[in-house]
Structures are given as C-alpha cells and as structure tokens.
Amino acid sequence: MEYSWEDLRAIFVMQGFAGISLFSVLLLMGLGLALIFGQMGVINMAHGEFMALGAYTVYFCSELTQSLAPSFGPYYFVIAIGLAFLGSALLGALVEWAMIRHLYHRPLDTLLATWGLSLILQQTYRSIFGAREVTPELPGWLMGSFSVSDTIDIPINGVFVLGLAIAVTCGVLLFMFRTPFGLRLRATVQNRKMSGAVGINTEKVDRLAFAIGCGIAGIAGAAFTTIGSTGPDSGSRYIVDAFLVVVFGGAASLFGSVVSAFGIAQAQSILEFFLEGTMGKVATLFFIVVVLMFRPQGLFPGKVRSN
Amino acid sequence: MFKTLFKNRGEWIAFLATIILLAVILPLVMPIFRLNLIGKYLTYGFVAVGLVLLWGRCGVLSLGQGVFFGLGGYCMAMFLKLEASDPESTAIQSTPGIPDFMDWNQLTELPAFWVPFKSFPFTVLAVIAVPTLVAFVIGWALFQRRVGGVYFAIITQAIALILSLGIDGNQGWTGGRNGITDLRTLLGWDIRSESAQYILYFVNLILLFGCVLVSKYVTNTRIGRVLVAIRDREDRVRFSGYNVAVMRAVTFAxxxxxxxxxxxxxxxQVGFMSPSLIGIVPSIEMVIFCAVGGRLSVIGAVFGAIIVNLGKTTFSEASPELWLYLMGGTFIAVVMFFPKGLAGLMEKLFSLKAVKAGFASLGSKMKGLVSKSDAKAEEETSSTTPLETPTTNSGK
Structure with a gap:
C-alpha cells in the first residue's frame, strides 16, 4: 500500500492523539512503579490490580451517584478520582505493612508474593463486580470533542486524561524534590543506613512511598475509565508495558519514565495502524528489549550508583 | 560419581522414592487417563528442575521459561503437524499437503522455516538446540552487561509476551491463537493410543530423571559451588577470575x-501446542511450581509441578474462584514463610525424625555425637542456602 505525505500526516496526527490516552495511562502507571520499583527496588506485580481498584472505585462512585443523587452526576468524577487515590493508597499501605516490608532484602520474592496478591485481588474483583467489564456513567462534560480542522477531532476525554497525567506528574516531581518528605525518601533510597542514623524513620518512608505509588496507580485506573471499560484483569494487561516504561526510561529517573511512556505509547498506536492486530505491540516490545540488551541502564540512567 | 550425585543418604532415598512412586506405583494404581495427566504435569517438572538450577542455585529469576517450553513444543508440534498434513488427508484443501490453518489463511506453500521440520532428526535436534541457543544469546547479551536480578526478570517476561503475541498474531505461519492442533502420529505411530501413552509416560520419566541427574551433577560439582557463590557474592567471584556472564548464560541455556x-x-503427550501455554501467566506459574516444591531441591521441583497442577485441576473443576484464592494465598505463604518450599519442610521433618531415631537406637552415650553431626548438617545447609542474600546497599 502506498501512502502520500498528506495521508501519512493525517495518520500520524490521528494515531498520535489515540496514543496520548495510552500515554497518559502508561505514564500514571509508570510513575507509581517508578516510585515503588525505581526508588525502592520492589517489583509490584499487583500494580495493575491497584489500577483496577481505582477504576472500580470510580465505577462504584458513579453507581452510587446515579442511585442516590443524580443531580450530582456532573461533579462526582472529580471526587471519585480523589477516592480512587485514597483507596489504592490505603490498600497499598496495608499491603506494605503485611507483606512487602518483610521482603525488602529479597527483591525477587516481592515479585512472587505480589503476583499471589494480584491473583487474589483479581478474583475478589470478579466476585464483587462480576467477570463482565463495567463502564461508569461519565459526566457530560467529558464527552464530545473539539474540532480543530475538517479532518482532525480532538476528544475531550483524551485531553482531560492528558491534563490529569501532567498534573500528577508535576505533583510527584514537586513532592519528590520540594518537600521534606521527598528529601527523606531520596535520602533513604541513596543510603538507608545513613538515613536511619540521622534520624529518618525509614520504615515510615517506605510505607508512605509504597502507598503513594499505589495511589497513583489508583488515579491511573480512574483515568482509564474514561477511555476503556474495566474488567477484573484490565490492570494486568498493562503491567508489562508499565514495567518496560520504567526500565526503558532508566529505573531511577522519573523524567525517563515520562519520555519512555510517551515513546512506547506513540510507537504502539502508530505502528498498530500499519501492522495488523497486535503486531504493533510486538514490534514495539521487541524494539525495547533489543535496546535494553545493548543499553540495560535505560535511556536516562540515574545518577545513583545501583550497586 | 555416586557421591557427586547424592551428597547424603537422604537425597538418595528421596530420589529412589520418587522413582518408585512415579515409575511403579502411579502406573499400577492409576487409569491411563490420569497417568497421562501426571505425564503432562511432569513436563512442567522439566521447567521447574531447570529453574532450580537457574534461580535457586544461580540466583537468576527468569519469568520467561514459557518461551523455551514453547520453542521446544512448537518444534515438535511443527513436525507432527507436517506429518498429519500429508497430501492425501488434506486433499479437500485448496492447497493439499500444507497444514490446515495455512490453507485457511490463503497460504499456498509451506513457509521456508517449516520445511526442515519434515525431517525427524532435524526436529529432535531443533527441540534441544533452538531453546538452548536462544537462551544463550539472550543470556549472554544481558549478563555481559551485568543485567541481573529484577531487570532480567522483567526483560524475560517481556520476551514471553512478545513470543506469545507474535505467535498469536501470525496465524498463517503458526496457527495463531488456536495453536497447532490435531496431532496424531509420530513417524506413523499413533500417539493417542493407550499403549503409546504408557510408552510416552515412561520416556518422559526417563528424560526427566536424566535432567534431574544432570542438574544434581552440576549442583554438586565445583561448578555448582561457583554458581552459588555468584548468587551470593557476584563481585567476589568476578574478582577471583571467573567469567560470571558466561557461567550465568550457560546455566540459563x-x-x-x-x-x-x-x-x-x-x-x-497432550497433542497440541498453543500460545496460551507459553505467555506471561504460564511462565510465572512455572516459577510457582519451583517455589512451592522448593527452589533448592530438584526433586522438590518435580513434586511442586505435580502438586500445584493437581491442585489446579481438582480445584478449578470444583470451584474456580476458590482455586485462585488458594493459589494466591499459597504463593504468598510459600514466599513469606517457607522460602525453601515443600523440600524445606520435608527436610525439617526428616531431620527431626532422624534425630529421634538416633536417640532411640544409639542411646544416651552417643547423644553428644548425634547432636553434633546434626548441628554440622544444619550448618552445612544454612551455609549453602542463604536465601536472604545480603544486599549490597552499602555501596550505593
């Protein structure tokens, strides 16, 4: 098939906008993981399930609003995002307390234990919400699209999700680099013993960091509801991509996660147009794996020595 | 040789007991249908035994063992499929003589990479060589650049996803999501007949014990000790002049x-191969078999594969919901409370028994000696199996 330059430009723009929604979800997933995995070295295989928890929280709020206060419909979504964050963060803190903190010195084992957790959570969602995918009733202001030109429409939900992702990213960066807690977290990551010696409660730092990482996954779930429907295994579909975002970007670098999330999302959605079916995803993943074989430290290696 | 393979009488007894159970008792008491299922579970035992060597001994966790299971499986399946698609039995197709799924996908000739699989010797060679070489290349590339631990796990997981999606997406070449099905004969021998299933069960068993012995040999010679040293203090082994990357890549292979x-x-034994058997979830399940059985014990790994699969079949028939809770819960429990898995539990059980028996038979006069040797044995296991690898955070 031959494409003219005009066609190609239109394809790139359209698929690019489709990729932006994916980018936002991947970015939010990746940010949470970058905190948990990049900073703390814990592989949280249940991260996708924390995302699904956020999505189900939004669905639950939507159902509640529908039945109790329909007039509240247009506004509930904003509150639901907050609840999604809180819900996932609380569960995250609980999991850290019960499980993760016993496994910090065995990083590979956190992977296996959290995989067990993800099985349990998935089945819990299936028992509560059913195996079918659910979609919350989205407020009217999220629907529709702006028309930029005759051929290009920008969907509002995509813009909203992008805005949300950018806001959360800025929030995390501010939090990490401009607050006392962020300072303590970075200190703990760099040298745990020394941080403890100067009076930082490293256990508390770990718990809060894990909770915040999970909370961000919850926001990712809330964002996800605007672009797709949620099922018990929705989260697990994104888990490999999310890990690759973090590894490809450079595990210790939040900025790297942003860049690689963008690259992976755009490559996938643009390639999906040219290659049939899932081959766009295969090509993207293959490219990343090959790059990682030659450059295992990722695109933007952190300044912290890993060993 | 014998001393190298079995460090103490306990190991030898466990090995013998396993052979008697799998090769004598089960075939006698089980109907062939059940025995065939056990045979299927034992094929996962191969993977679990490999993981003991790779993960338990060498400290490298691969979440992509399904890839190699799949490569070996697909090589064999391609041969069987070509044999099943001879021109006579596929005469109704628009292109007779090619596998049915290719015909459905409008392929008119066999893709070039399928052609060598018409030969049985080539297939046997490919079953062994393809996974080994692929693993060696991947392992070499990554270990050479000192990728290890969690990064290796994530990259191998991504490879598992790539292979399963890639097979899924190329229906004409690979059979797609349905996989390669309808495999009936091996060199004209009906593999679905009862006698064939018995024979295949025993062939499977012999190969499995071959692998068990190979990994026991590797574990108990000097190479095995270097592997453990790599797991526990990689940099020291490197400073001692060993090529850590090669040793890891070879273990991976x-x-x-x-x-x-x-x-x-x-x-x-099962008669088909599909991408759903080799993706992310099955690959992690293979690690689960190994962890439940005991990541340091090859015999444990074989039992882990049987027990987890048996549980899966039994429970998922009765109540699938309960099974996932049980499996998740078991897994968390194993990782957190029994990191040495079933084998670790058995070891504890038997060493207690042995101590008691020792007290009874040897009497109080020998008491000191028994507890001394026991303490020595304890020390030995703990020194070779520090699961809680000291982290090297101090260097950060």
Whole structure:
C-alpha cells in the first residue's frame, strides 16, 4: 500500500492523539512503579490490580451517584478520582505493612508474593463486580470533542486524561524534590543506613512511598475509565508495558519514565495502524528489549550508583 | 560419581522414592487417563528442575521459561503437524499437503522455516538446540552487561509476551491463537493410543530423571559451588577470575534446554501446542511450581509441578474462584514463610525424625555425637542456602 505525505500526516496526527490516552495511562502507571520499583527496588506485580481498584472505585462512585443523587452526576468524577487515590493508597499501605516490608532484602520474592496478591485481588474483583467489564456513567462534560480542522477531532476525554497525567506528574516531581518528605525518601533510597542514623524513620518512608505509588496507580485506573471499560484483569494487561516504561526510561529517573511512556505509547498506536492486530505491540516490545540488551541502564540512567 | 550425585543418604532415598512412586506405583494404581495427566504435569517438572538450577542455585529469576517450553513444543508440534498434513488427508484443501490453518489463511506453500521440520532428526535436534541457543544469546547479551536480578526478570517476561503475541498474531505461519492442533502420529505411530501413552509416560520419566541427574551433577560439582557463590557474592567471584556472564548464560541455556525438552514431551503427550501455554501467566506459574516444591531441591521441583497442577485441576473443576484464592494465598505463604518450599519442610521433618531415631537406637552415650553431626548438617545447609542474600546497599 502506498501512502502520500498528506495521508501519512493525517495518520500520524490521528494515531498520535489515540496514543496520548495510552500515554497518559502508561505514564500514571509508570510513575507509581517508578516510585515503588525505581526508588525502592520492589517489583509490584499487583500494580495493575491497584489500577483496577481505582477504576472500580470510580465505577462504584458513579453507581452510587446515579442511585442516590443524580443531580450530582456532573461533579462526582472529580471526587471519585480523589477516592480512587485514597483507596489504592490505603490498600497499598496495608499491603506494605503485611507483606512487602518483610521482603525488602529479597527483591525477587516481592515479585512472587505480589503476583499471589494480584491473583487474589483479581478474583475478589470478579466476585464483587462480576467477570463482565463495567463502564461508569461519565459526566457530560467529558464527552464530545473539539474540532480543530475538517479532518482532525480532538476528544475531550483524551485531553482531560492528558491534563490529569501532567498534573500528577508535576505533583510527584514537586513532592519528590520540594518537600521534606521527598528529601527523606531520596535520602533513604541513596543510603538507608545513613538515613536511619540521622534520624529518618525509614520504615515510615517506605510505607508512605509504597502507598503513594499505589495511589497513583489508583488515579491511573480512574483515568482509564474514561477511555476503556474495566474488567477484573484490565490492570494486568498493562503491567508489562508499565514495567518496560520504567526500565526503558532508566529505573531511577522519573523524567525517563515520562519520555519512555510517551515513546512506547506513540510507537504502539502508530505502528498498530500499519501492522495488523497486535503486531504493533510486538514490534514495539521487541524494539525495547533489543535496546535494553545493548543499553540495560535505560535511556536516562540515574545518577545513583545501583550497586 | 555416586557421591557427586547424592551428597547424603537422604537425597538418595528421596530420589529412589520418587522413582518408585512415579515409575511403579502411579502406573499400577492409576487409569491411563490420569497417568497421562501426571505425564503432562511432569513436563512442567522439566521447567521447574531447570529453574532450580537457574534461580535457586544461580540466583537468576527468569519469568520467561514459557518461551523455551514453547520453542521446544512448537518444534515438535511443527513436525507432527507436517506429518498429519500429508497430501492425501488434506486433499479437500485448496492447497493439499500444507497444514490446515495455512490453507485457511490463503497460504499456498509451506513457509521456508517449516520445511526442515519434515525431517525427524532435524526436529529432535531443533527441540534441544533452538531453546538452548536462544537462551544463550539472550543470556549472554544481558549478563555481559551485568543485567541481573529484577531487570532480567522483567526483560524475560517481556520476551514471553512478545513470543506469545507474535505467535498469536501470525496465524498463517503458526496457527495463531488456536495453536497447532490435531496431532496424531509420530513417524506413523499413533500417539493417542493407550499403549503409546504408557510408552510416552515412561520416556518422559526417563528424560526427566536424566535432567534431574544432570542438574544434581552440576549442583554438586565445583561448578555448582561457583554458581552459588555468584548468587551470593557476584563481585567476589568476578574478582577471583571467573567469567560470571558466561557461567550465568550457560546455566540459563541449560535451564532452557530442559524447558524445551519438557515442551516437546508436552506436545507428544497432550497433542497440541498453543500460545496460551507459553505467555506471561504460564511462565510465572512455572516459577510457582519451583517455589512451592522448593527452589533448592530438584526433586522438590518435580513434586511442586505435580502438586500445584493437581491442585489446579481438582480445584478449578470444583470451584474456580476458590482455586485462585488458594493459589494466591499459597504463593504468598510459600514466599513469606517457607522460602525453601515443600523440600524445606520435608527436610525439617526428616531431620527431626532422624534425630529421634538416633536417640532411640544409639542411646544416651552417643547423644553428644548425634547432636553434633546434626548441628554440622544444619550448618552445612544454612551455609549453602542463604536465601536472604545480603544486599549490597552499602555501596550505593
């Protein structure tokens, strides 16, 4: 098939906008993981399930609003995002307390234990919400699209999700680099013993960091509801991509996660147009794996020595 | 040789007991249908045995063993499929003589990479060589650049996803999501007949114990001790002049070879291969078999594969919901409370028994000696199995 330059430009723009929604979800997933995995070295295989928890929280709020206060419909979504964050963060803190903190010195084992957790959570969602995918009733202001030109429409939900992702990213960066807690977290990551010696409660730092990482996954779930429907295994579909975002970007670098999330999302959605079916995803993943074989430290290696 | 393979009488007894159970008792008491299922579970035992070597001994966790299981399995399945698609039995197709799914996908000739699989010797070679070489290349590239630990796990997981999606997406070449099905004969021999299933069960068993012995040999010679040293203090081994990357890559390749043989035996006993058997979830389940059985014990790994699969079949028939809770819960419990798995539990159980028996038979006069040797044995196991690898955070 031959494409003219005009066609190609239109394809790139359209698929690019489709990729932006994916980018936002991947970015939010990746940010949470970058905190948990990049900073703390814990592989949280249940991260996708924390995302699904956020999505189900939004669905639950939507159902509640529908039945109790329909007039509240247009506004509930904003509150639901907050609840999604809180819900996932609380569960995250609980999991850290019960499980993760016993496994910090065995990083590979956190992977296996959290995989067990993800099985349990998935089945819990299936028992509560059913195996079918659910979609919350989205407020009217999220629907529709702006028309930029005759051929290009920008969907509002995509813009909203992008805005949300950018806001959360800025929030995390501010939090990490401009607050006392962020300072303590970075200190703990760099040298745990020394941080403890100067009076930082490293256990508390770990718990809060894990909770915040999970909370961000919850926001990712809330964002996800605007672009797709949620099922018990929705989260697990994104888990490999999310890990690759973090590894490809450079595990210790939040900025790297942003860049690689963008690259992976755009490559996938643009390639999906040219290659049939899932081959766009295969090509993207293959490219990343090959790059990682030659450059295992990722695109933007952190300044912290890993060993 | 014998001393190298079995460090103490306990290991030898466990090995013998396993052979008697699997090769004598089960075939006598089980109907062939059940025995065939056990045979299927044992093919996962190959993967688990490889993981003991790779993960338990060498400290490298691969979440992509399904890839090698799949490569071995697909090699065998391609041969069987070509045999099943001779021109006579596929005469109704628009292109007779090619596998049915190719015909459905409007392929008119066999893709070039399928052609060598018409030869049985080539297939046997490929079953062993393809997974081994792929693993060696991947392992070499990554270990050379000192990728290890969690990064290796994530990259191998991504490879598992790539392979399963890639097979899924190329229906004409690979059979797609349905996989390669309808495999009936091996060199004209009906592999679905009862006698064939018995024979395949025993062939499977012999190969599996071959792999068990190979990994026991590797574990108990000097190589095995270097592997453990790499797991526990990689930099010191490197400073001592060993090529850590090569040793890891070779271990990875051996584990992959076992997995490939397992995949081929799976195809022979079950009669099909599909991408759903080799993706992310099955690959992690293979790690679960190994962890439940005991990541340091090859015999444990074999039992882990049987027990987890038996549980899966039994429970998922009765109540699938309960099974996932149980499996998740078991897994968390194993990781948190029994990191040495079933084998660790058995070891504890038997060493207690042995101590008691020792007290009874030897009397109070020998008491000191028994507890001394016991303490020595304890020390030995703990020194070779520090699961809680000291982290090197101080260097950060």
């Amino acid at each position: 051996i584990a992959a070879m076992f997995a490939g043989i397992g995949g081929a035996m799976f195809v022979l």
